[in-house]
Amino acid sequence: MAAPRTMTVESPLLHDALEGRARLLVDGGMGTLIQEAGLAAIHEVPDLLNLTHPQAVRQLQRRYVEAGADCITTNTFNANRLKLEGSGATVAEVYAAAAAIAREAGAPLVAGDIGPTGALLQPLGPLGFDEAYDIFAEQARAAEAAGCQLIVVETFSDLLEAKAALLACLENTALPVLCTMTFGEDGRTFMGTTPAIAAATLSAIGASAVGLNCSLGPAELAELLRQMAPYARCPLMVQPNAGLPRVNERGETVFDVGPDEFSAAMEGILAAGAAVVGGCCGTTPAHIARLRQLLAEAPFAAPAYRPSFLVTSAQAMAELRPDSPNIAVIGERINPTGKKRLKAALLAGDFDVAVAEAVAQVGAGADILDVNVGVPGLDEPAVLRAVAQRLQATVTAPLQLDSSSPEALEAACRTYAGRPLINSVTGKAESLAAVLPVAARYGATVLGLTLDEGGIPPTAQERFAIARRIVEAAEAAGIPQEDIAIDCLVMAAATNQDEIPQILEALRLCKQQLGVRTVLGVSNVSFGLPRRPVLNAAFLTAALASGLDMPILNPLEPRYQDALRAFKVINGQDGKCLAYLEAYAGTEEAAPVAAVGSAAISGAERLTDDSPRFSAEEAAVLYQAVLTGRPDGAAAAATALLAQQEPVAIAGDVLSPALDEVGRRYDAGTYFLPQLMAAAEAAKAAFDVLSAASGQHADVPAAASAPIVIATVEGDIHDIGKNIVRMLLENYGFAVRDLGRDVAPQAVLDAVRETGARLVGLSALMTTTVGAMERTIALLRREAPGVSVMVGGAVLTADYAAQIGADFYVEDAAASVKVAKQLL
């Protein structure tokens, strides 16, 4: 953990501007001037002009100084190690030259400029967060060493990359860091971030100013700035383009907004609260000179920051404001405690189960998702970080990172795009000392539990006292009160019935006297009692009436949904009862579920004459449910059939013949891929029922002793085909070790050695990655000569497969099952 940062600001003007007492005029576009001066074609990376044409760059920057700019940004937008590679110049050299040029041009203040790396960050792209951080840290250190007085991190469209850059500057220099992102006409960055989320995240981490630049003109940016202003804890910065870019008849990109029009539109931006202003693409010294005049005349805008409790992802925000009713539901289901399947999946490194839980909860109304990966033996920091990243690549709901390990919280917070909610800190001195600095460092909101070294106290006053200590400690650590939520800890009514009113009273005290938001884990109340949802729902309503803001619960539970929808009508959050009407209009109390039987399938789906004969009607229903690909029907029929037959018999006598029949129809061309997969899904639903009943995996008899190792080869990120193969193999009873996509040859070999696999399946979709497939096969031939290899993928043919040394070419997923049956 780094020591608290001391910022160095020697310039009185900069100091006042960052305090919001003065306005700072930054320069305008550099690319435009370089193009006009005929310098654009000299280097692919224009930053190299600092080394080869310092005089020319100095002249251009001098024009901005003469126009009245307070601050010149160095010509270093691209000067990172990725873009300078092969140029012969180092990052330090380029920054040193660029800062010297700006000083010689007469700049009152020199800002070291840092732009995006140009590469896409994981999980969507190849660049790791830590690698991006290192790239930016090198630039930040170079800027400080070159004598820059501040750093401008600008034109980012990925919030996570902007966060990496900001952290790199904050942790490696003592300079103030100004941060801008670039937004499209839809009011979001390419990656989906809104101005509000950008401001909330970057200002909470410690940017000295946040704002908008590039993409749009001043007229368009004014509205985006108004959206941003309530969420920025620091001054606002805006550098618009000179209007929207247009391509002229000579094929050049041009901007049409002249200095007067620019200046007129900037009035709106100043009125919205911008304190640091300048221009971006297409703006010139003439634009900046007009802006100088405007700054002398335009009045200061009132600060627009509005404190509220925020949890965000990069795309979505849960906001709780003190002045308006709002309940944010925290979904509790991504937690392996008591969930065998999730636990096993986490241990196997399979995060899809967590994603499925996330999707289901968001669909059921969760606003925030709790993420807990506490399984003994698991590397919790690595796994919490990885699961949070995987969730961020698939769902947009903000996350609550749930761990008792400060290391895990730090690892996950650091690489989280947005403001997570940390769950949790307690009143124990050790916990306060370890967790609060993590929240402060990453701008996270934090959940405090009212327990301390003495345990959970029984009375409202004692709980409240701990809550107050947590709030005071947080404020001392630099976390404002609006970033704190308190959980007064629900006890079981069965054991601590007297405490229930105390909990609700403590919650009221925390809200009224500390001004914090409140959280409760609702279902604890019913522990040890029957029909738990009945009590849970009643307690939820009582707690909401006492001022609960964020219940932690299972959003899929219907009684919770009823209570929440009803309460949102009562507190006014559901305006005109629209959500309530949408959920309940025309509905009745749920009727008992109909028994499963022959009525569950329609006449058209009745068994045909050539179907096998079953002793039980339910067996025929199950067979047909698999054939028609109905997971719900298959699960219900399997459940019903369990009353009469053993799981192994059901698997062998019903499911196995059904899957064989599906395979035959696929081979005959009467079934197609979607039907094949739907049948596999239905069979899996039935197998899951059988497994649960027998307490073990009830595979069809063909189960292999060693798994089949499958992977998409290195460099290839297509895994749809590979996943289909996995699904079918598993449903035919083969154990599969799925290594995922973009898998290095060595990793395939390691898995073969570890599992003793006799068959490996490799997939490649791109012509560019068949080479990696060939290398993988060669390595296996050399190091694991006993193993057979089957290959598939769009670019392969039987000839090509033979040529690169594969044993089997599988044209489709069904063919891979045949190979497996033949071989194992």
Place this chain on the structure above:
Amino acid sequence: MGDAAAVQFGPQPLPCAVDLPRALRYLGQRREGLPEHLGQRLQEAADQCASAARPRGVGRAYPLLWGGPGRPVELAGTGVALPGADIARFLEGCTHAVVLAVTLGMESERQLARAQALSPLEGLLADGCASSMAEEAARAASAEIERRARVAGFRPTKRFSAGYGDLPLQLQPDMLRLSGGDKLLGIHVGPSLLMTPMKSVTAVVGLAPLAGPKARDTERR
């Protein structure tokens, strides 16, 4: 000769939808063989695809520099040559080319990852729908070029992408840069030449002057 710059377009939204018959073809499924409940799931996948997608496109025009026999045609002023016999044949008679890029956007990418995590079938259906929609977006971009080209006095060709025939996929980064798909649409291309968002397309559309022999014939008649 017309004004090729007037054929350029975007960045702008593109009107397009999921093409279910095409999605089914991508899935290897004949429409008549699809049971009703699977048809419903496909429709749901199409709805989710449509709500996540933000189809946008951009195109930039360049004069062509024909280097003579045996030399590849170049996009003038860019230093980028288009090697191969196929693209040379494709652009025959053209004086200009538009390099275009379209994408369904990052939320579509997230939605595909989500579907894939839920189940392989969901992933397959979502992928088929999104692929068909990307193709529709590319068609909408072609239509935009066609509309502008006619006004500007050009006859546009169909689309030709890097990776077709003998036009190397290695051109993908240049296609993105020259179309503006990187900066104006946010499309990335990695070392493996795959684009992110995956449902993105780049292509070249040739522009032949309408005042060529064919057009003159028409005028005489």
